Amino acid sequence: MTDSGSAASSELRNKQVFTTGEAAEICQVSQQTIIRCFDAGRLTGFRVPGSRFRRIPREELIRFMKDNSIPLDRLESSKKRILVVDDDEQIVELFVDVLERDGRFDVRTASTGYDAGILSQQFRPDLMILDYMLPDVNGNVVCNTARDNPVLANMKIIIVSGVVNQDEIDDLLQSGADDFVKKPFNIERLMSRINELLEI
Amino acid sequence: MNTADPTSARRIELILEQVESLPTLPVVAMKLLKLTSDEGSAAQEVIETVKADPSLTAKILALCKNASVTAKSQALTIDKAVVLLGFETIRNAVLSIKVFESFSDDPEPGEDDLARFSRPAFWRHCLATAIAAELIADQHREMHDLDAGEAFVCGLLHGIGKLALEHVLPKSYQRVIELTEQTNANIAEIERRILGIDHHTAGKRLAEKWNLPHLLCDCFWLYESPFRSLPDVEHKRMIALVGLADLVVRKQHIGYSGNYQFADDVATRAEQMGLDPTRVATAAERIIEELENRTKALGLAETPTSRVFLDSIMSANDVLGRLNTRLENHRSKATRQTKAIESVTRFHANAASSARSLGDVMAAVISSANASLGVGTYAMIYQPSGQTEWQINQYNTDGNVTRSELVEPPPGVDQLTNLTRSNDLPVDWMAVLPWLSDYLMGFADLRKLRLLALPCAWGTAAVIVHDQQTLPPDEELDALAYTWGSSVGSATQHEGARRLSEQLAESNRVLTETQDSLLRHRSLARLGEMAAGAAHEMNNPLAVISGRAQLLAMHLSKGSKDQQAAAQIFEQSQKLSDMITALHLFAEPPQPQIRAVSIDDVMQEAVQLMRKRNPKLPALRFNSPEKLPPLRTDKQHLAAAISELMLNAYEANPRNGVKVATQVDPLDNRLILKVVDDGVGMDAHTLEHAFDPFFSAKPAGRQPGLGLARAQRFVESIGGRIELISQPDHGTTATILLPIVAESEKPMDHAIPAKPSAEENGENRVVDTHP
Numbered sequence: 001m002t003d004s005g006s007a008a009s010s011e012l013r014n015k016q017v018f019t020t021g022e023a024a025e026i027c028q029v030s031q032q033t034i035i036r037c038f039d040a041g042r043l044t045g046f047r048v049p050g051s052r053f054r055r056i057p058r059e060e061l062i063r064f065m066k067d068n069s070i071p072l073d074r075l076e077s078s079k080k081r082i083l084v085v086d087d088d089e090q091i092v093e094l095f096v097d098v099l100e101r102d103g104r105f106d107v108r109t110a111s112t113g114y115d116a117g118i119l120s121q122q123f124r125p126d127l128m129i130l131d132y133m134l135p136d137v138n139g140n141v142v143c144n145t146a147r148d149n150p151v152l153a154n155m156k157i158i159i160v161s162g163v164v165n166q167d168e169i170d171d172l173l174q175s176g177a178d179d180f181v182k183k184p185f186n187i188e189r190l191m192s193r194i195n196e197l198l199e200i
Numbered sequence: 201m202n203t204a205d206p207t208s209a210r211r212i213e214l215i216l217e218q219v220e221s222l223p224t225l226p227v228v229a230m231k232l233l234k235l236t237s238d239e240g241s242a243a244q245e246v247i248e249t250v251k252a253d254p255s256l257t258a259k260i261l262a263l264c265k266n267a268s269v270t271a272k273s274q275a276l277t278i279d280k281a282v283v284l285l286g287f288e289t290i291r292n293a294v295l296s297i298k299v300f301e302s303f304s305d306d307p308e309p310g311e312d313d314l315a316r317f318s319r320p321a322f323w324r325h326c327l328a329t330a331i332a333a334e335l336i337a338d339q340h341r342e343m344h345d346l347d348a349g350e351a352f353v354c355g356l357l358h359g360i361g362k363l364a365l366e367h368v369l370p371k372s373y374q375r376v377i378e379l380t381e382q383t384n385a386n387i388a389e390i391e392r393r394i395l396g397i398d399h400h401t402a403g404k405r406l407a408e409k410w411n412l413p414h415l416l417c418d419c420f421w422l423y424e425s426p427f428r429s430l431p432d433v434e435h436k437r438m439i440a441l442v443g444l445a446d447l448v449v450r451k452q453h454i455g456y457s458g459n460y461q462f463a464d465d466v467a468t469r470a471e472q473m474g475l476d477p478t479r480v481a482t483a484a485e486r487i488i489e490e491l492e493n494r495t496k497a498l499g500l501a502e503t504p505t506s507r508v509f510l511d512s513i514m515s516a517n518d519v520l521g522r523l524n525t526r527l528e529n530h531r532s533k534a535t536r537q538t539k540a541i542e543s544v545t546r547f548h549a550n551a552a553s554s555a556r557s558l559g560d561v562m563a564a565v566i567s568s569a570n571a572s573l574g575v576g577t578y579a580m581i582y583q584p585s586g587q588t589e590w591q592i593n594q595y596n597t598d599g600n601v602t603r604s605e606l607v608e609p610p611p612g613v614d615q616l617t618n619l620t621r622s623n624d625l626p627v628d629w630m631a632v633l634p635w636l637s638d639y640l641m642g643f644a645d646l647r648k649l650r651l652l653a654l655p656c657a658w659g660t661a662a663v664i665v666h667d668q669q670t671l672p673p674d675e676e677l678d679a680l681a682y683t684w685g686s687s688v689g690s691a692t693q694h695e696g697a698r699r700l701s702e703q704l705a706e707s708n709r710v711l712t713e714t715q716d717s718l719l720r721h722r723s724l725a726r727l728g729e730m731a732a733g734a735a736h737e738m739n740n741p742l743a744v745i746s747g748r749a750q751l752l753a754m755h756l757s758k759g760s761k762d763q764q765a766a767a768q769i770f771e772q773s774q775k776l777s778d779m780i781t782a783l784h785l786f787a788e789p790p791q792p793q794i795r796a797v798s799i800d801d802v803m804q805e806a807v808q809l810m811r812k813r814n815p816k817l818p819a820l821r822f823n824s825p826e827k828l829p830p831l832r833t834d835k836q837h838l839a840a841a842i843s844e845l846m847l848n849a850y851e852a853n854p855r856n857g858v859k860v861a862t863q864v865d866p867l868d869n870r871l872i873l874k875v876v877d878d879g880v881g882m883d884a885h886t887l888e889h890a891f892d893p894f895f896s897a898k899p900a901g902r903q904p905g906l907g908l909a910r911a912q913r914f915v916e917s918i919g920g921r922i923e924l925i926s927q928p929d930h931g932t933t934a935t936i937l938l939p940i941v942a943e944s945e946k947p948m949d950h951a952i953p954a955k956p957s958a959e960e961n962g963e964n965r966v967v968d969t970h971p
Contacts, residue, residue, distance in 0.1 A: 162739025
């Protein structure tokens with residue numbers, strides 16, 4: 001995979017509406033096949049008002065691909081999405097460097113609990129690395145909010161903190177955190193723990 | 201007399217009922233009383249009444265014969281007699297005869313000899329009083345409220361209450377008589393004390409029952425009351441006259457009245473009631489003569505004048521003799537008291553010269569006992585203040601303790617002070633003797649043992665055990681016993697006070713320690729806050745340093761100098777972070793999780809923790825000879841503390857390794873765990889600061905840390921403490937003393953195997969952050 005190809009496929013992956021040509025590329029079939037299916041109603045979509053161009057919404061395409069057992073690789077990235085939440089910029093940078101160095105992760109960052117809430121809704125991370133002490137809310141609130149959201153049901157949460165208080169840790173694990181890592185951390189151990197949680 | 205006592209009130213009521221049930225006054229007497237108190241009644245009626253009673257007729261005629269020589273020759277009839285004598289005389293004669301007849305049951309045979317109420321003597325007293333009252337009244341004819349005839353009747357009957365009481369309660373009254381004779385008191389007082397009621401009240405009730413005139417009733421009731429205190433009635437002076445007559449007669453020792461008290465002299469009393477003392481005296485001179493005439497006339501007694509005098513003199517002698525006996529008694533009592541005072545003074549002189557400790561006071565008591573009771577073997581039993589045990593001290597004749605023993609009190613007796621004092625052994629003392637013999641030696645014959653209780657204000661202060669068979673008289677013994685008892689008692693109190701002040705000092709010391717500890721905990725709390733803040737503030741940059749260093753190490757070629765440097769940065773930042781964590785945990789240790797654990801499990805955990813920190817250390821020898829009971833404690837805290845002690849022991853370079861031994865202190869029910877090394881040991885300065893965080897004996901070369909401070913912190917958090925004993929070059933013994941809590945907890949807890957729970961695993965990982 002070339003860099004440009006990667007960039008293009010990355011672009012495709014994030015689109016919400018697809019042309020028949022794009023759908024054909026994603027499904028690795030001919031454009032004609034897509035058009036035929038669209039016209040037969042097996043792949044529902046809409047025509048651009050005032051033209052005959054067919055357009056296919058993302059959800060419909062995914063349904064179609066699943067119905068026909070077409071691998072979703074090209075639509076959904078194989079990379080695991082990780083959201084890093086910490087108010088310390090340098091810590092965030094460190095996590096990003098560590099995670100991107102691995103190459104298997106798609107990393108986004110947030111510096112407040114509020115940002116973390118919005119981003120997780122959009123980005124739907126597989127895993128969140130959450131600093132316990134945020135400027136606006138504490139980690140356990142973020143934990144509880146995430147656990148109450150069915151969309152984020154499968155999101156793993158690792159809490160990181162410089163302060164070790166066993167009672168707080170117990171509370172966090174109760175609130176739905178999957179693990180606790182103390183700062184400073186051992187990178188190898190952190191990575192192996194992430195792999196375990198994401199089952200990769 | 202306690203009239204509030206319901207039983208005594210009931211008793212009085214019973215007595216009064218009996219008094220009231222006395223046979224009524226014979227009809228003839230009643231009738232005569234009525235007739236003669238009525239001025240208008242005809243003489244004929246009196247005559248008829250007397251005639252109705254033949255024996256009375258005979259007596260009246262006899263009275264006439266005796267009274268008037270001139271009448272002897274004349275043929276006597278009642279009619280003539282009444283004319284001759286006047287019906288007042290008749291009335292008085294009849295009353296004299298009839299009233300006393302109504303109490304005239306003969307004494308039982310055999311009782312005669314007893315010192316019982318002598319009726320003839322009493323009757324003579326009554327008659328004499330009647331005569332005295334009559335004579336005094338006669339001397340004061342100008343006073344219309346004093347009628348001589350009335351005065352006679354009142355005087356005659358004034359003591360009728362005594363007769364009534366004697367009749368109803370002969371035995372009790374005999375005691376009243378005896379006691380009155382012994383104490384020379386007023387009989388009325390003794391009556392009240394023994395019977396609960398005096399003859400005044402009894403007389404009043406009788407008068408009411410017999411429907412006698414108010415005058416009589418009041419006379420019976422109030423004749424002994426001072427004139428001033430008499431109620432303001434028209435016959436007030438008559439009442440007082442009876443009292444005066446009674447006094448005059450008693451002064452002359454005529455008959456028997458039972459009252460030995462002479463409150464006033466006759467003249468004063470006469471003046472108080474407005475009489476002329478001279479005329480009273482004139483009247484008094486004629487009493488005996490007149491008495492002889494009357495008794496003769498009434499045929500009641502054949503006592504001639506000389507005999508009356510003799511009787512009076514004998515009676516006076518008798519009183520004098522009694523007075524002499526009392527004086528003699530007083531004198532010998534005074535002698536005995538003098539001896540007692542001498543003994544007490546000697547004791548005080550001795551006791552005062554020595555120090556005032558309890559032991560000294562008791563020694564002084566014993567030497568005083570040797571001097572006052574006699575030389576012999578003595579022992580002293582007392583109860584040291586605040587203790588349940590009793591102490592028995594045995595003494596030699598010098599008053600020195602030869603044997604001293606603290607013993608359990610005898611069964612059934614707990615407080616020595618509660619034992620009541622008595623010269624005879626009371627029942628609860630009987631329990632003491634057999635028990636006592638177990639502890640006493642040197643007494644030749646235990647059967648001769650005697651106890652002398654030493655009383656003080658709050659009971660029995662101590663008991664002297666002695667073998668003296670002849671003791672000083674009671675007064676002296678009592679005085680000595682009280683003196684000794686008070687001395688021992690106050691010395692005991694003094695000792696108690698001293699012990700209290702010592703306890704106070706001890707409490708102060710503990711308080712100071714607690715304050716120190718509190719101060720330490722306060723500074724620890726501040727340290728905790730600081731460490732928590734530091735953990736947050738420092739661990740973030742440390743995380744960056746450590747993370748970047750790790751990333752660097754990964755990028756750099758393996759084994760290169762730069763890569764090693766990066767690895768070092770990582771390691772050192774990690775150590776720094778560990779130290780911050782340790783400090784935080786030290787200041788704010790997690791709450792102990794109390795569970796039942798076996799000491800073996802704790803030791804296993806401790807060894808694991810130790811080897812995690814220093815894997816080069818050998819496995820330990822662990823001596824646990826006895827089967828130790830399961831502990832209820834926080835396994836992690838205890839194990840962490842033990843591991844710190846073991847690490848510390850190994851750092852002292854022991855020649856023969858480190859030994860750990862456990863045992864249970866049965867007295868305090870606590871676990872004693874010793875970690876012993878034979879290494880370099882500590883000097884006094886090091887020992888003093890051994891528990892200070894970051895203190896190290898070596899200025900360099902040894903890693904300073906929290907080791908012992910942390911161990912102490914953990915042990916304290918589970919209620920124990922650590923003691924260090926150390927000498928330079930002789931090694932160190934660190935001892936954990938941990939109370940074994942609630943051994944009697946549900947046995948189920950003991951059955952639960954002390955498996956490390958998931959939480960403990962988690963905690964473990966956090967506590968030990970070594971890679």
